[in-house]
Amino acid sequence: MASPCRIRLAGVADEAQAQALAQAAVDEVRRIEQRYSRYRSDSIVSRINAAAGSGRPVPVDAETAHLLDFADLLYRQSEGRFDLSSGVLRQAWDFKAARVPSETELARCRECIGWDRVVWTGEAIALPRAGMEIDFGGIGKEYAVDRAATLLLEAGVRSGLINLGGDLRVLGPHPDGRPWRLGVAHPRAPGAVALEWAVHDGALATSGDYERYFEQDGRRYCHILDPRTGWPVSHWQSVTVAAPSCLAAGALSTLAMLAGPQAPAFLQSQGVAYAALDPRGELVAPGLEPST
Amino acid sequence: MAATEDRKTASGWGLIALAACALPGVMPATAQAEEAPEQGVVALKYSSYEDHQPGLKRLSVKSPSAYLMTPIGREWSVEGSVTHDDVSGASPRYYTDVTGASRMHDDRKAGDLRLTRYFERSTLSVGASHSDEHDYVSNALSLAGTVASEDHNTTWNWGVGAAHDRINPVNDLVDNETRRTTEWLLGITQALTPQDIVQANLTLTRGRGYFSDPYKLFDARPRQRNATIALVRWNHWWSDLGMATKLSYRFYDDSFGIRSHTLELAADKHLSDTLVLTPSLRYYTQRAASFYYDPVSDPNVYPAPYGTPTYSSTDQRMSAFGALGLGLKLAWQFEPDWTLDVKGEQYEQRSNWRLGGHGSPGVDPLTATQWQLGLARRF
Numbered sequence: 001m002a003s004p005c006r007i008r009l010a011g012v013a014d015e016a017q018a019q020a021l022a023q024a025a026v027d028e029v030r031r032i033e034q035r036y037s038r039y040r041s042d043s044i045v046s047r048i049n050a051a052a053g054s055g056r057p058v059p060v061d062a063e064t065a066h067l068l069d070f071a072d073l074l075y076r077q078s079e080g081r082f083d084l085s086s087g088v089l090r091q092a093w094d095f096k097a098a099r100v101p102s103e104t105e106l107a108r109c110r111e112c113i114g115w116d117r118v119v120w121t122g123e124a125i126a127l128p129r130a131g132m133e134i135d136f137g138g139i140g141k142e143y144a145v146d147r148a149a150t151l152l153l154e155a156g157v158r159s160g161l162i163n164l165g166g167d168l169r170v171l172g173p174h175p176d177g178r179p180w181r182l183g184v185a186h187p188r189a190p191g192a193v194a195l196e197w198a199v200h201d202g203a204l205a206t207s208g209d210y211e212r213y214f215e216q217d218g219r220r221y222c223h224i225l226d227p228r229t230g231w232p233v234s235h236w237q238s239v240t241v242a243a244p245s246c247l248a249a250g251a252l253s254t255l256a257m258l259a260g261p262q263a264p265a266f267l268q269s270q271g272v273a274y275a276a277l278d279p280r281g282e283l284v285a286p287g288l289e290p291s292t
Numbered sequence: 293m294a295a296t297e298d299r300k301t302a303s304g305w306g307l308i309a310l311a312a313c314a315l316p317g318v319m320p321a322t323a324q325a326e327e328a329p330e331q332g333v334v335a336l337k338y339s340s341y342e343d344h345q346p347g348l349k350r351l352s353v354k355s356p357s358a359y360l361m362t363p364i365g366r367e368w369s370v371e372g373s374v375t376h377d378d379v380s381g382a383s384p385r386y387y388t389d390v391t392g393a394s395r396m397h398d399d400r401k402a403g404d405l406r407l408t409r410y411f412e413r414s415t416l417s418v419g420a421s422h423s424d425e426h427d428y429v430s431n432a433l434s435l436a437g438t439v440a441s442e443d444h445n446t447t448w449n450w451g452v453g454a455a456h457d458r459i460n461p462v463n464d465l466v467d468n469e470t471r472r473t474t475e476w477l478l479g480i481t482q483a484l485t486p487q488d489i490v491q492a493n494l495t496l497t498r499g500r501g502y503f504s505d506p507y508k509l510f511d512a513r514p515r516q517r518n519a520t521i522a523l524v525r526w527n528h529w530w531s532d533l534g535m536a537t538k539l540s541y542r543f544y545d546d547s548f549g550i551r552s553h554t555l556e557l558a559a560d561k562h563l564s565d566t567l568v569l570t571p572s573l574r575y576y577t578q579r580a581a582s583f584y585y586d587p588v589s590d591p592n593v594y595p596a597p598y599g600t601p602t603y604s605s606t607d608q609r610m611s612a613f614g615a616l617g618l619g620l621k622l623a624w625q626f627e628p629d630w631t632l633d634v635k636g637e638q639y640e641q642r643s644n645w646r647l648g649g650h651g652s653p654g655v656d657p658l659t660a661t662q663w664q665l666g667l668a669r670r671f
Binding site: 062063066070073074143146147149153243244245247248251252255265268269270272 | 305311316565
């Protein structure tokens with residue numbers, strides 16, 4: 001998952017049993033990582049991408065079909081802001097070299113973006129153009145959090161926390177009923193906490209402009225890119241969403257970053273609680289009371 | 293630095309959150325056990341009802357009421373309400389004619405209590421209610437439950453109830469009369485898509501005892517009344533419009549010979565984050581009871597029914613008519629846990645608005661206006 005991951009279980013009486021449960025959860029996370037990694041040539045994603053432009057639809061299993069259906073819904077609900085085929089933009093954006101791509105480079109990438117051009121039948125998928133690719137980067141990790149949580153909850157675990165690189169799901173409060181107090185990283189002060197959130201159950205996910213970025217001529221270029229233009233978003237410093245599942249929280253926090261100033265109305269329409277840091281670093285968190 | 297509490301909105305998730313949770317394996321089946329509501333509600337309402345017929349203000353009812361629902365732990369909830377109706381005015385003795393003697397004033401006090409236990413995928417509740425007027429006392433008990441499918445897309449609901457009423461009219465026409473009613477209900481609710489929910493209910497009722505109106509002339513009704521009621525509903529969420537529409541159709545058929553159809557359409561439109569406007573439109577049409585008889589055309593006589601029939605009635609509610617209701621409700625969530633709502637409804641009933649046949653002749657139209665003001669707090 002290319003990020004620090006942690007599984008904490010509480011209220012499991014026997015240590016060996018806790019180890020076995022945690023191992024099963026880790027195995028499930030690894031299974032999903034392998035299945036949806038674009039770095040592994042045997043993954044379903046690599047097989048789909050390898051067939052791009054061939055006109056040959058690639059049949060997919062039921063689990064992948066559900067995720068593609070969900071990505072399709074996100075595309076339609078976000079008016080194209082979430083696009084499973086937008087990963088090719090990383091060919092133009094080099095955050096290590098801190099280089100702003102030319103409009104020609106972006107235009108070339110945009111020719112390979114467009115979920116609306118992908119042929120998705122519900123059972124098989126075909127990418128119409130050579131060079132097109134799909135990437136589960138926007139939802140795969142969050143899905144892995146939920147799958148690991150479900151596995152543990154169905155095994156009877158009622159207290160604990162799964163944290164895959166900051167996307168997390170609470171299995172239930174501490175055994176004494178206290179909520180988990182979760183800190184959200186400050187986007188402008190590394191190591192500092194911007195806010196704390198007390199969570200009994202459900203999931204939290206954060207999207208921000210500070211994970212991969214560079215600054216040039218006073219402008220910040222972050223890794224969250226709008227597939228319609230190819231340019232980075234530039235409104236919120238970070239958005240944290242609480243939802244029943246990590247998949248929902250992650251998708252909604254990413255869509256909120258992409259929605260710019262419309263994010264509060266969008267998140268409210270989705271019925272979720274959220275906390276966002278605006279361009280000046282001010283906390284926008286309706287209904288949540290600040291304290292020191 | 294800010295500390296926050298996770299806010300639980302058990303209902304009201306948007307389409308994306310619901311779709312994410314609906315993916316297989318994202319939420320555990322066992323964690324979807326039916327749980328008691330996480331928040332309690334206390335609500336106060338004041339409603340005012342007035343009906344009119346041409347040239348005459350008839351009944352007026354003012355009703356303050358209070359409602360409380362509170363969870364008890366994670367597996368139980370209890371809810372109850374009390375109402376006081378202050379009824380005054382004139383009810384017609386004969387068709388829509390009112391005599392001086394039919395002026396009335398009444399106080400009705402009513403209350404009910406319901407206890408619900410939540411199990412994994414099912415609920416069971418028991419309820420009791422009591423209503424008291426000076427000439428009419430009613431007590432009822434009910435048992436109801438729901439069972440949800442493993443994926444929670446289908447819910448069966450069932451209920452049985454029994455009511456016992458005691459009638460002691462002030463005119464001493466009858467003394468200590470009773471009426472017993474039993475009711476059975478079976479229904480199914482199905483989530484078709486994340487935006488569509490349909491529901492179908494079938495209710496059978498069986499009543500035995502005194503059904504006549506002791507304050508009306510020539511009113512003698514059968515001592516049994518059995519009814520079949522079918523209801524179908526369809527709720528659809530239009531994500532593009534930020535609006536939910538609720539369409540329902542109700543069919544009613546009883547052993548008095550009344551058969552009615554009700555079609556209702558309502559919409560919840562979010563005007564802003566805190567304001568919801570709900571317009572509604574209802575059309576109702578019914579066939580007359582078999583023992584209802586039409587007035588004769590000569591207004592100078594007060595005719596009894598022809599011959600000496602076993603059963604007869606001149607009650608406007610037993611006639612054939614159609615009716616339209618138009619309502620508007622505005623709910624304002626002025627604080628996260630506080631909601632204020634105001635609702636108005638205008639209703640009009642006319643013989644010639646009956647669909648598929650003539651309405652009963654010679655009956656005055658009836659109009660009614662209802663206002664309601666409510667304040668609710670979640671805790």
